Structure formats: structure tokens, C-alpha cells
Amino acid sequence: MLRDITLGQYYQSDSVIHRLDPRVKLLGTVAFVVSLFLSDYFLGYLVAILFLAICVELSTVPFKFIVKGMKTIVFLLIITVVCNLLFTTGTTVVSFWKVTITVEGIRMAFMMALRLSLLILGSSIMTLTTTPNNLTDGMESVMSPLKKIRVPVHEISMMMSIALRFIPILLEETDKIMKAQIARGADFETGGLIKRAKALIPLLVPLFISAFRRANDLALAMEARCYRGGEHRTKMKPLKYRKRDGIAYGILVIYIAAVIIVGKFGIPVGGFVW
Amino acid sequence: MSIVKAKDLTFEYIRRDEEGNVDGITTAIDNVSLDIKEGQFIAILGHNGSGKSTFAKHINAILHPTEGTVWVDGMDTSDDANVWNIRHEAGMVFQNPDNQIIGQVVEEDVGFGPENMGVPTEEIWQRVEESLKAVGMYEYRKKSPNRLSGGQKQRVSIAGVLAMHPKCIVFDEPTAMLDPNGRKEVIRAARALNDVEGITVILITHYMEEIIHADKVFVMDKGKIAMEGTPREVFSKVDELKALRLDVPQVTLLAYELKKRGVNLPDGILTKEELVKALGL
Structure with a gap:
């Protein structure tokens, strides 16, 4: 039945992540996306992967549900990998016909693929654990400074x-x-x-x-029913920060710091710093 | 005390052609005066295009009179300063149940009115609970409105109006899109509000069965009030109603025909039980 469709991709459950304030999840997702561009080396991504894995585990959403979201970007992913592989100049590994693949190319392709996948996975965690309703509420609150x-x-x-x-x-x-x-x-x-x-x-x-x-x-x-815009309006379900939201913000700050610090170190493998 | 009062109310729809020139004027309400007392159950009957819905929209200050005045609880609806107070005191339930539910969850929809009025959060919850209980929809409070039947949706809409604590509720053909069961549910809820909570109910309809419990009935035709009186008085004039293309309930019609053929019956019989009793069966 059409009236039973679920909008977005909300996965019903009662995990810690589900219960977090939508603002925390919104800002957390933004922070996570930013963190993916903070480090140049693989070790920084390792921290991101670890963080994401913990979030997935806590959310109790089955992993195959989350991976479903990846389907939409497979094509984009392939294009990114191929372009990076072919058009990055540097030390040649293999060369045939007019195509040369370089060490730098392999590294770039790998990093970009990782970055994109993490980006999508990270944001699906948010949409999977927040009802569309809650999400709009959260957005209204997070964007409220823009009223100025x-x-x-x-x-x-x-x-x-x-x-x-x-x-x-x-x-x-x-x-x-x-x-x-x-x-x-x-x-x-x-x-x-x-x-x-x-x-x-x-x-x-x-x-x-x-x-x-x-x-x-x-x-x-x-x-x-007396609707006259947002002014003079009270809320039936106002967003309220709880203790767990404060803790979540703390963890986010620690995570960002960890990415920045760890991301400064590369591991030399195969004649190149990863 | 009078809650809704209209004096010489006239309303004209102005039709315009594509260039914005006046193409013609339709007078939807033509010089209507009426007075509705607090706590009454009023029915306004009329054929399509009789002006009854247009009149309803005046009570909620959605439309303003072209001429004449409408007062709601003593406030003039033409005065912009009164608009929000009027909408707060005179709630309105519309015809299409899908097009008046705003929330994605039943309780959120009922809370919408009080939210707009700036009621504090705890009180909103209290009002939502009371209103949903009053219409018998409390157990559905966490449901999505899309999964309710038409009658249930209409009851949610009534709860939504009730949560604003109005003195008067206007029902603008609330049952026109419902099945017979849903129709009964809605009318029962409206009567309960009038009996228990003492809220003035103005029911606009073209179903005759729905008005037999009203304190007073107004019949509108071509923008004018054609008849007024108690349901019994109105229904005793079967020929006049027929001339206005309105049907009387079957029982009333049967009693009328019997009487015409010489059976001794009182005027304006409204229910089966009454007829059985009058016939001495």
C-alpha cells in the first residue's frame, strides 16, 4: 500500500544514536564530513573508519541496510577512481598503449574512493537514525542564526x-x-x-x-487555526539537550582532534608515504 | 448572550476576465441578518451555491463582508486587529479531512493550533490530551493521520480546533466526503461538544438527518435566509423545502404523506420512534 511507504530511509530502533538530539546528529555529520578533508594520510582515515564503525555498532542498524545507500554512488565512485588512476602524473608503475598508471595515481584513487564512501556512509547514519520530522526540527534549530x-x-x-x-x-x-x-x-x-x-x-x-x-x-x-508564521509560536515538542547530547559533543571534539593529530603522520610503504 | 451576530450582511464575489476587468458580480450572500446565542446547536441548511459556506467563512474572518457587519463574541470581523482573537474563539472544521491536517502524527496536528497561539509547552500537552479524549481519539495519538479512516480524520480535526479552547465551532460540511459510519461519528462528536462542553456549534450541511437535534435551523437559498425555526417547524413545511430542492428525512416525508391522506398526525415528525408512537402502534 502506498500509504504505508516510509519516507527517507529511517530505520526504526531505540539505540543511543536514535535517541540523540537531531542537532547533535546534524552537526556531528557536518563535523565528520569536514574531518574527512583534514588529513592527507591514511592513518587519519583509519581514525574516521574506526569512529564510523563505533557509530554503526551503536546505532543497531544492520550493516547491509547502510551499504544499500552506497548503490547510488557506485557510478560516481568508478568515475572518480578511473580519472584519478589515469590522470595523475608521477612515478610510473605500469604503462601500456597510451595509458600510464602511477604510484601517486593509485594512492589518489584509493584515497578519493575512501573519502567518498565514508562521506556517504556517515551521512546515511544520520538519515537512518532520525525521523524526517525530527530532522526538519533539528534543521530549523541549527539554521536559526540565519534568521538574522x-x-x-x-x-x-x-x-x-x-x-x-x-x-x-x-x-x-x-x-x-x-x-x-x-x-x-x-x-x-x-x-x-x-x-x-x-x-x-x-x-x-x-x-x-x-x-x-x-x-x-x-x-x-x-x-x-491562527497560523501566522514562526513568530509568537511555542513548541509542543521543543528540542532539549540532555546529558547524552553533551557527552556526544565531547566525543566529537575528541574525534576531530584525533583526526588532526593522527592525520599528520604518514606510514612509508612501497616507497611512498601513505 | 449572542456569540455570532450578522446584520445586513452582503458578500459579493467579483469575477474578472483575463485582463482584470470586472466581468460580473455574484452575490453569494444577500442582506442576511441573524443572531446566534451562546451554547446553541445551530444548523444551516442549503443547496449547493446557496451561500452557506460563504457565510461560514465570515464567522472565522476568512472572508470580510462587502456590506453590513458580522460580530463574533462582540468583535467586528472587518477590523483587522480582531482577526486572531476571532479565529481563536471561533474554530472551523472544513470539508476535506486530508486537506486540513498539518501534522505527521495525530498529537502533533492537535497541538498545531495551541502552538500558533503561543501556549506554553506543558499546557499544550494537557490540551492535546483533553481534546483527543473528548473526541475519542486518544488511543490513536501516536498514529500517522494517513492511516486513519475519514471519520477518524475528521475527529482529529475537531480535536485540533477544540485544543484552541474556542467558544464556538463552525462545521463547514464536515461529513460531505464521509461514509455513513464516519458521518455518524462526526455528528456524535459535534453533539457531545455542544452538550458536555457547552460549545456553540454551527453545523453547515445538506444532510437532513444531521439537523434533527439542532436547537435552531436556518435554511438558505440564493444567498438569503429562506426559512428559520426549530427542526420541527422547518420540517413541517415539506412543500416549501421541496421547492428549495431540499429533501426531508424519509420518516418526515412518510408522516406528511399519511397526513395528507387523512391520517391524524402532528406536524413535523422527525424520528421513527415518534411516528410509531403517534400512530399508536
Whole structure:
């Protein structure tokens, strides 16, 4: 059933990571991503891998669930590796036809692949352990300093949460319209790309009309319930830092320091510093 | 004390063509005056396009009168300074249950109104609990609204309005998109609010069965009030209602036809039980 779809990729569980304040997880993810660019040597990444492994273990999310997120970037990963392998100049290892592979190239390719994978894995930990709802709340709070430069932070997060609420409804509606049009002889499945794109018009037009009608109704309903933007608003579920969030911030600081310090040392292997 | 009062209310929709010139004017409400007392259960009946929904939107200050005045609890709806106080005192439940639920979890949606009003966090929780219990939806508080039936969604919407502690709730065809069971659920909830909490209920509908418990009924046609009175008074005028293209409940119609053919029955019978008793069966 369409109404049962889970949005994003939230994995239900009750781990320490799940219970952390969304702000900690957001800032933690940003810190983790930054940390991946802080060290030039492999040892620094070892610290990052270790840190990530501990987070994965604590989150109780099955590893194969996390790796699923990697599928989307396989192509990007291959391109990165190939480009780095082929176009880095330095000491030649093998050379055939017009292609030369260098020690530096191998090193670069390996590092970039590692960096990208860690980046994706790190951010999936956040989306896997935080409900979309919580995430929008966290974002609103983390971005609230931007209000000073007139970024409509509250409005953005309100739009995100309304979009999340209406995606299943609109999906169901798409399904309904599609069936109605098929019953009237519409053909969505055969023909070339252009024909199929054209076939979507009788689906999209009613869908858009209905979406606008819904938006209008919803705006009325919100105004009728005294909605007037973010000001004077209180929160039913305010974000509150707990002890564990403080500890998590402490661990993050230690982690960053560790990456910076360890990342300064390289190990010489195979005539090159890793 | 009167909670909603309209005096010489007129509202015109102005239709414009593509260049923005006035193409025509539709008078949706035509010189309506009425007075609704606090604690009453009022029904407003009418055919499509009779102006009943347009009138409802005036009570919540969503629309402003073209001419005349509407007062809600003594506040003039045309005065912008009153808008938020009016919306707080006169809540509104709309027709489509999907298009008025904002939260992704039932309890969050009920909390939306109080959040907007700036109610402190603990009190929001208290109000949410009370309101959900009042409509019998407390056990569903952690559920996603997408998994509820139409009647349940409407009850959540009612709870959402109730959590704002209004004096008056306007139901704008709340049952038009529901199945018969959902319809009963919603009407039962509305009556309970009126009986138990003493909230003024203004029910806008075109289902005759829903208005038999009302204290007073207004029938609207072409923007005017065509009939008013207790349900019994209104239903005794079967021919007039038919002329307005409104159906009377089957029991009332049966009693009316029997009476026309010489059976001795009182006017305006509303329920099966009443008819059975009047017939002496």
C-alpha cells in the first residue's frame, strides 16, 4: 500500500544514536564530513573508519541496510577512481598503449574512493537514525542564526514538513488518476520516450490542479487555526539537550582532534608515504 | 448572550476576465441578518451555491463582508486587529479531512493550533490530551493521520480546533466526503461538544438527518435566509423545502404523506420512534 511507504530511509530502533538530539546528529555529520578533508594520510582515515564503525555498532542498524545507500554512488565512485588512476602524473608503475598508471595515481584513487564512501556512509547514519520530522526540527534549530540575515528558516522547515505529510497523499492520488485514465483508454506503457512523456500529460494536469486545490484548502485551514508564521509560536515538542547530547559533543571534539593529530603522520610503504 | 451576530450582511464575489476587468458580480450572500446565542446547536441548511459556506467563512474572518457587519463574541470581523482573537474563539472544521491536517502524527496536528497561539509547552500537552479524549481519539495519538479512516480524520480535526479552547465551532460540511459510519461519528462528536462542553456549534450541511437535534435551523437559498425555526417547524413545511430542492428525512416525508391522506398526525415528525408512537402502534 502506498500509504504505508516510509519516507527517507529511517530505520526504526531505540539505540543511543536514535535517541540523540537531531542537532547533535546534524552537526556531528557536518563535523565528520569536514574531518574527512583534514588529513592527507591514511592513518587519519583509519581514525574516521574506526569512529564510523563505533557509530554503526551503536546505532543497531544492520550493516547491509547502510551499504544499500552506497548503490547510488557506485557510478560516481568508478568515475572518480578511473580519472584519478589515469590522470595523475608521477612515478610510473605500469604503462601500456597510451595509458600510464602511477604510484601517486593509485594512492589518489584509493584515497578519493575512501573519502567518498565514508562521506556517504556517515551521512546515511544520520538519515537512518532520525525521523524526517525530527530532522526538519533539528534543521530549523541549527539554521536559526540565519534568521538574522533574513533567511526564512521557519518557513523552509514548515514547507519541508508539509511536503512530507502530503507526499503519500499525492502518490495515492497519482495512482487513482492513473487508473481512471487507463480505464478511459490511456496508455502509459508503450511507445518511445516522447510518446510516453506525452502520455503523462493527462496524468499531470489533474494532479497539479488537485495539488493546488489542496494547497489552497490547507492554507485556509492553517489560517483558521491562527497560523501566522514562526513568530509568537511555542513548541509542543521543543528540542532539549540532555546529558547524552553533551557527552556526544565531547566525543566529537575528541574525534576531530584525533583526526588532526593522527592525520599528520604518514606510514612509508612501497616507497611512498601513505 | 449572542456569540455570532450578522446584520445586513452582503458578500459579493467579483469575477474578472483575463485582463482584470470586472466581468460580473455574484452575490453569494444577500442582506442576511441573524443572531446566534451562546451554547446553541445551530444548523444551516442549503443547496449547493446557496451561500452557506460563504457565510461560514465570515464567522472565522476568512472572508470580510462587502456590506453590513458580522460580530463574533462582540468583535467586528472587518477590523483587522480582531482577526486572531476571532479565529481563536471561533474554530472551523472544513470539508476535506486530508486537506486540513498539518501534522505527521495525530498529537502533533492537535497541538498545531495551541502552538500558533503561543501556549506554553506543558499546557499544550494537557490540551492535546483533553481534546483527543473528548473526541475519542486518544488511543490513536501516536498514529500517522494517513492511516486513519475519514471519520477518524475528521475527529482529529475537531480535536485540533477544540485544543484552541474556542467558544464556538463552525462545521463547514464536515461529513460531505464521509461514509455513513464516519458521518455518524462526526455528528456524535459535534453533539457531545455542544452538550458536555457547552460549545456553540454551527453545523453547515445538506444532510437532513444531521439537523434533527439542532436547537435552531436556518435554511438558505440564493444567498438569503429562506426559512428559520426549530427542526420541527422547518420540517413541517415539506412543500416549501421541496421547492428549495431540499429533501426531508424519509420518516418526515412518510408522516406528511399519511397526513395528507387523512391520517391524524402532528406536524413535523422527525424520528421513527415518534411516528410509531403517534400512530399508536
